[in-house]
Amino acid sequence: MKVTEQIAKHFREIHFGDNWTTVNLKDSLNDVDWQQATTQVYGLNTIAALVFMQIIM
Incomplete structure (x- = not known):
C-alpha cells in the first residue's frame, strides 16, 4: 500500500471514528467555523484543505 x-x-x-485513537473528525470539527477552517498558520495546510483532501481520497 502506498503512503x-x-x-x-x-x-x-478518523472521520468515522473507527481508529485506535477513537477520534471522530466530524464531532471534533463541529465547532470550527469557516474562518478558522480557512486560516493558514505558519505556512501549513488549513483545516479546510486537510478535510477536503480526506474527502476526495
Missing part, C-alpha cells in the same frame, strides 16, 4: 493510500485510510478512519 498516500495509508494516509487516506487513516483520515477515513
